[in-house]
Amino acid sequence: MSEKETIKKLSGLGKEMVEQIEKKRSPTFEAALRSRGNIEYDNAVGYLRLGEKKEERRFLNVSQARTFMQTVAIANKTKKFLRENLHTSIRGLYYQLKFSLGENLDESLFEEQTESNALVEDLEVAMGIKREDLHLTTDRKGVVAGNMTVNDSFAGEETVIDCAKQGRSGWMIPSDVDNGMEFVDVKADYVLVVEKDALWQRLNEDRFWKKDNCILITPKGQASRGTRRMIRRLADKGLPVYVFTDCDAWGWYIYWTIKTGSMNLAYLGSDFSIPEARFIGVTMGDIEKFEFLKKLTIKAKPIDIKRAEEMMNYPWINTHPEWVKELKKVLTQKKKIEQDALQGQKLTFVGEYIRGKIRNKEWLP
Amino acid sequence: MSEKETIKKLSGLGKEMVEQIEKKRSPTFEAALRSRGNIEYDNAVGYLRLGEKKEERRFLNVSQARTFMQTVAIANKTKKFLRENLHTSIRGLYYQLKFSLGENLDESLFEEQTESNALVEDLEVAMGIKREDLHLTTDRKGVVAGNMTVNDSFAGEETVIDCAKQGRSGWMIPSDVDNGMEFVDVKADYVLVVEKDALWQRLNEDRFWKKDNCILITPKGQASRGTRRMIRRLADKGLPVYVFTDCDAWGWYIYWTIKTGSMNLAYLGSDFSIPEARFIGVTMGDIEKFEFLKKLTIKAKPIDIKRAEEMMNYPWINTHPEWVKELKKVLTQKKKIEQDALQGQKLTFVGEYIRGKIRNKEWLP
Numbered sequence: 001m002s003e004k005e006t007i008k009k010l011s012g013l014g015k016e017m018v019e020q021i022e023k024k025r026s027p028t029f030e031a032a033l034r035s036r037g038n039i040e041y042d043n044a045v046g047y048l049r050l051g052e053k054k055e056e057r058r059f060l061n062v063s064q065a066r067t068f069m070q071t072v073a074i075a076n077k078t079k080k081f082l083r084e085n086l087h088t089s090i091r092g093l094y095y096q097l098k099f100s101l102g103e104n105l106d107e108s109l110f111e112e113q114t115e116s117n118a119l120v121e122d123l124e125v126a127m128g129i130k131r132e133d134l135h136l137t138t139d140r141k142g143v144v145a146g147n148m149t150v151n152d153s154f155a156g157e158e159t160v161i162d163c164a165k166q167g168r169s170g171w172m173i174p175s176d177v178d179n180g181m182e183f184v185d186v187k188a189d190y191v192l193v194v195e196k197d198a199l200w201q202r203l204n205e206d207r208f209w210k211k212d213n214c215i216l217i218t219p220k221g222q223a224s225r226g227t228r229r230m231i232r233r234l235a236d237k238g239l240p241v242y243v244f245t246d247c248d249a250w251g252w253y254i255y256w257t258i259k260t261g262s263m264n265l266a267y268l269g270s271d272f273s274i275p276e277a278r279f280i281g282v283t284m285g286d287i288e289k290f291e292f293l294k295k296l297t298i299k300a301k302p303i304d305i306k307r308a309e310e311m312m313n314y315p316w317i318n319t320h321p322e323w324v325k326e327l328k329k330v331l332t333q334k335k336k337i338e339q340d341a342l343q344g345q346k347l348t349f350v351g352e353y354i355r356g357k358i359r360n361k362e363w364l365p
Numbered sequence: 366m367s368e369k370e371t372i373k374k375l376s377g378l379g380k381e382m383v384e385q386i387e388k389k390r391s392p393t394f395e396a397a398l399r400s401r402g403n404i405e406y407d408n409a410v411g412y413l414r415l416g417e418k419k420e421e422r423r424f425l426n427v428s429q430a431r432t433f434m435q436t437v438a439i440a441n442k443t444k445k446f447l448r449e450n451l452h453t454s455i456r457g458l459y460y461q462l463k464f465s466l467g468e469n470l471d472e473s474l475f476e477e478q479t480e481s482n483a484l485v486e487d488l489e490v491a492m493g494i495k496r497e498d499l500h501l502t503t504d505r506k507g508v509v510a511g512n513m514t515v516n517d518s519f520a521g522e523e524t525v526i527d528c529a530k531q532g533r534s535g536w537m538i539p540s541d542v543d544n545g546m547e548f549v550d551v552k553a554d555y556v557l558v559v560e561k562d563a564l565w566q567r568l569n570e571d572r573f574w575k576k577d578n579c580i581l582i583t584p585k586g587q588a589s590r591g592t593r594r595m596i597r598r599l600a601d602k603g604l605p606v607y608v609f610t611d612c613d614a615w616g617w618y619i620y621w622t623i624k625t626g627s628m629n630l631a632y633l634g635s636d637f638s639i640p641e642a643r644f645i646g647v648t649m650g651d652i653e654k655f656e657f658l659k660k661l662t663i664k665a666k667p668i669d670i671k672r673a674e675e676m677m678n679y680p681w682i683n684t685h686p687e688w689v690k691e692l693k694k695v696l697t698q699k700k701k702i703e704q705d706a707l708q709g710q711k712l713t714f715v716g717e718y719i720r721g722k723i724r725n726k727e728w729l730p
Contacts, residue, residue: 032686042614059518085714087570089563095709137566143505143537152532155570159532166522167517168546169530169539172508175566198454201502201540205452296460344460347451 003082003179006133010079013127017072026060027068031126039266041316046275047259048316050125057122071119071126073097078123078134087135087176090117108207125267132176132225139223142227143197145169145204146215147187153180163215164263170204173217177230181239191215191234192278192354193223195245195254199339199350208268208351215239228272231258235274235324242358248336249307250298252326255279260316276365280354282337284329290353296341298336322364368447368544371498375444378492382424382437392423392433396491397632404631406681411640412624413631413681415490422487423507436484436491438462443488443499452500452541490632497541497590507592508535508562510569511580513554518545522569528580535569538582542595548602556580556599557719558588558642560610560619564704564715573716580604588623593637596623600639607723612647613665614672617691619645625681643728645703647695652662655718661706665699687729 017027032038033053040051059068077096081088088096094116120131131138150161150171163171172180192214194200200218203209209216215234219227235241243258245251253262259277261268287293300308308330317323330336342350357363382392393534398418414475424433442461446453447464453461459481485496495501515526515536529535539546557579560564565583568574574581580599584592600606610616618627624642627631652658665673673730682688696703707715722728 003627057594070583081712084712088567089705090710091563091703091705092567092712093475095703095706098661099657099709137563140508140534140562140566150532154533154536155572157532157572158529158597161530161532161534165524165526166536167515167522167526167539168519168541169505169517169526169537172534172537174532175536176533198456198502201505203458207520283658291564292464296463336457338460339458340457341460343453344464347446347449347457353497361704 003085003133006129007079007082009127009129010082013075014072018178024175026058028056028058028069029126030054030056030229031122034121034125034267036263039263041260041314043316043319045190045270046201047270047273048261048263049269050267065299066235067119067122070097070101070164071122072114074116074119074123075099078136087137090120091135093136094121107133115262121267125293130178130268130271132178132229137175138225139275140172140175140226141221141224142173142217142219142230143200144173144215144217144230145170145349146209147185147213148183148215150183151182151184164210168204170200173224173226173230175224175226177226177233182302183233186215186234186237186239187213188215188239189213190240190242190358191217191231193231193241193243193258194339195221195251196339199244202343202350204349206348206351208354209323212351212355219254219258222254225272228258228274231274231277232271235270235276241274241277242280242354242363243277244280244354245282245341246338247286248304248338249327249330250304251282252279253307253311256314256317258312280357280363282339284326284337285335286337287333287335292345293337293341296344297335300330300336304336305334307332320365326364367656368450368498369493372447374445374492375440375447378440379437383479391423393421393423394420394433394436394491395419396487397487399490399632401628406625406679407682408681410635412635412638413628414634415632416464432487434485435462435466435481436487438604439484439488443501446500452502455485455496456579458501459486464491468600486632492615495543495633495636496534497543497594502540503590505537505540505591506586506589507514507538507582507584507595508565509538509580509582509595510535512550512578513548513580514550516547516666517547529575533566533569535565535581538573538589538591538595540589542598544589548598551580551602551604552578553580554578555607555723556582556596558596558606558608558623559583559618559704560586560608561704564609567708567712567715568719569646570699571713571716575720577716577720584623588618590637593639596639597636600641606639606642607645607719607728608642609645609704609719610647611701611703612649612651613669613703614692614695615669616647616704617644618672618676619680621676621679643730645722645728647704647707648729649691649698649700649702651702652698652700656708657710658702661709662700662702665695665701669701670696670699681685685730691729 020027032050038051038053057068149166152159183270197218197220243255261273387391397415398420403416403418422433512529517524562583562585608620626638677692
């Protein structure tokens with residue numbers, strides 16, 4: 001969405017309210033309900049999304065007036081950010097709100113960022129807009145390297161970033177990979193997402209992304225919004241996406257969050273999910289396949305087992321027999337394997353492992 | 366230290382032990398004691414370091430034999446990494462050790478990474494070597510932008526990184542900024558270290574590093590080893606270092622760790638401390654100076670107060686009257702200020718604030 005359109009949307013929200021007031025009606029706006037009861041896995045599209053249930057926010061409602069006013073204040077502030085052509089974090093927004101409204105309000109209202117965070121979500125859902133479009137920056141975590149260049153139009157400057165010329169490190173994935181940013185000359189065959197930075201560094205040293213012609217990304221654990229958007233945009237260019245994590249419920253859930261989103265992020269929908277992503281390991285099946293891994297497994301802790309049991313209940317996971325088989329192995333063998341363990345016998349084995357998995361199509365859905 | 370020298374040092378350790386064995390003596394090696402009793406703040410140099418106390422590790426000692434053997438195994442493995450010209454993380458090293466030794470040893474010995482971490486510290490201290498020199502990669506976290514280029518010789522490739530051409534993001538600070546890496550064409554007047562990434566992004570959007578000709582670094586909280594080494598190397602080029610953090614004991618401690626090191630990291634000494642660093646804010650004094658900040662303070666929690674009290678006891682801090690004054694204000698006013706609060710009135714104020722502090726030399730030692 002262009003900045004102009006976003007401003008128009010925000011102004012539209014305001015105008016609508018003014019009209020309601022002029023008609024002596026209480027201003028209202030509507031947003032999809034974000035509670036559990038309205039989250040569903042949509043099998044047809046392959047990701048978690050909000051259902052049809054809406055909630056109306058009314059100004060003339062004692063329990064909602066406060067939240068209503070704050071949401072309007074956020075809409076107003078972010079419109080200002082857009083007009084000024086400046087960005088800030090949610091924390092920065094919070095202090096701007098606190099400065100403008102703080103003295104006229106119960107102090108505790110703005111004491112916690114969690115509250116302004118929920119209000120931003122309200123606005124995102126109500127207006128069908130991403131917070132990045134509202135000039136709100138988010139936490140950065142991921143790193144990328146590979147055969148692609150990025151045209152970055154930012155702060156009045158045009159920069160070309162060559163992700164194949166980042167040496168030992170890599171380009172930090174920005175908070176917003178959409179507005180003013182284009183991926184050009186993507187000359188890679190696929191995207192490889194590696195859970196841990198340590199493994200990314202190992203593969204980068206082997207120049208794996210060069211030899212195997214892929215875009216090498218690490219989210220460094222759970223993927224940030226920017227990282228998920230980058231993977232989504234590369235998938236939109238037709239690149240297959242392979243994900244490589246630890247063999248435990250936590251690592252696997254990183255994969256599932258990238259693929260289908262999660263309960264908490266269901267409101268984000270298609271922009272932040274990659275249903276076509278495939279999982280290449282580490283799997284419990286690998287213990288039988290690779291002799292050397294046998295002595296490098298770790299005992300699963302009760303919390304690992306509990307998490308695996310929970311995953312067995314998610315309909316978007318337990319409808320895949322391959323995943324049920326894997327989860328059952330965790331529950332019976334009570335083991336886990338870190339992706340780091342693949343280096344146990346030979347440091348460069350990690351690349352061979354990935355290559356083999358992709359070549360032989362040994363992936364899980 | 367060159368790789369050749371490191372290999373020589375590691376081989377030297379081995380040869381010495383062989384000689385001891387040939388003389389029918391128990392192999393030994395000596396390392397500086399890393400416990401609290403041997404950590405001192407050296408006022409002459411301005412950082413925390415280990416004292417003169419040594420501990421001898423003996424193979425023929427029931428309680429030390431195990432640790433001794435593991436340290437030797439680590440020396441052996443890392444020598445192999447150096448010879449192969451490959452790097453891995455401590456976790457990767459752990460699995461290599463587990464693969465080689467796991468079956469012949471009590472499994473639990475290598476169950477926890479913390480143990481191999483302590484052993485790596487042993488080796489670093491005993492040999493006066495950094496783990497980076499042993500081809501061990503560490504966690505990456507910081508980001509840099511500014512007028513400098515980096516010549517990166519890595520994995521058989523030469524890359525020139527222009528830190529002024531990183532667009533909206535920045536170059537991720539690598540794990541090792543020493544071996545095969547040179548900072549050239551550093552055309553900046555100073556280094557600015559900003560605690561939080563959100564503020565770094567704000568300043569990067571304002572092109573602060575360009576307008577004010579500085580190297581803009583965020584450690585993203587406590588600084589990683591790579592980030593501390595990068596700041597150290599830039600300080601060695603004669604660049605003043607200014608640090609900008611939250612106004613609370615945690616933010617201030619980030620500053621002190623960069624400046625003097627910390628108790629846990631005292632064994633690292635001069636390579637990882639920047640005694641010449643200066644603190645430009647946020648200070649409790651700023652509350653009186655900037656009217657708008659008054660309503661943007663946060664109530665300090667009991668844990669914040671407790672931490673401030675602890676800092677009052679550190680001789681490297683409480684010998685500075687400026688810091689005692691600041692800490693006392695925390696204890697009496699029971700407030701804190703986040704650096705994000707500086708954006709409360711005007712998003713671009715952050716840059717003005719930093720500019721004013723440096724211009725007027727309003728820094729703390």
